[in-house]
Amino acid sequence: MLDYLARMGRRAAEALPDTLRPRHVIALEVISEQGPLGQRGLAEALRLDPSNVVGLLNELEEHELVTRRRDPADRRRHIVEISSKGTRELTEATTRFGHIEDQLFSTLSPQERRTLHTLLSRAVGAVSREHRDT
Template identity: 55%
Template sequence: MVADTPELVPLLAHLARISRRAAERAADDDDTTLRPRHVIALELLRDRGPMSQRDLGAALSLDPSNVVGLLNELERDGLLERRRDPRDRRRHVVTLSASGVRAHERSAHRYREIEDRIFASLTAAERRAVHDLLSRVAADAADAARPEPRD
């Protein structure tokens, strides 16, 4: 435990609630704006390329049954494709579609507008620093939450 540090989890939860409400309102007001969970999934596929369904679920820190529901929604809307892995027919490989790229870009633009309002008190450099720090923490937390491989 780090002494003399403020409690971050309650603050992050509060900020997440504020951000989630604004994001859900944007998605409700504009049917081309994706929900935050959809944006993150598409962003992972954009940044990392095709992934197994299992690896995508692990990167999202989601239970496998929740991954299936999320991917069903995105596949239904033509934003990604799932195909059997030719090397292992038990696995599905998930790929971002061209429609998914465009939908992600539209939604990312809308979310930047929301971020501009929420983080108006920060400079661009401070926002980059917050993003970099939170990205690092999120990656470490996802690694820490991943179950140990079984022998």
């Protein structure tokens, strides 16, 4: 059921004009929440292979949503930071995705939605801790 809802949400999000793709939004959210971080740290946070993160960052950088710079302490390392344009785009996309979420869960009462959010957050937290410990 979760997979079905996720697919429906992704389809709706990708059909919106001038909206970031969900994978871009997730990456921008992580960078925004964690602050500047290395590409390797971003790969770990996103649970992606580092080579896939490079492609993702290339797309975000091409649209001026993030900046990459060499770490002055280690010239082999890149630091990734969300740009002001990236922050604006993230805010807009989050609002648009919120409308999609409202449609997906329109049959649930506000209390049921809060409960669902709480339960999903607990599950995500547990899985994140499990992966971090391995």
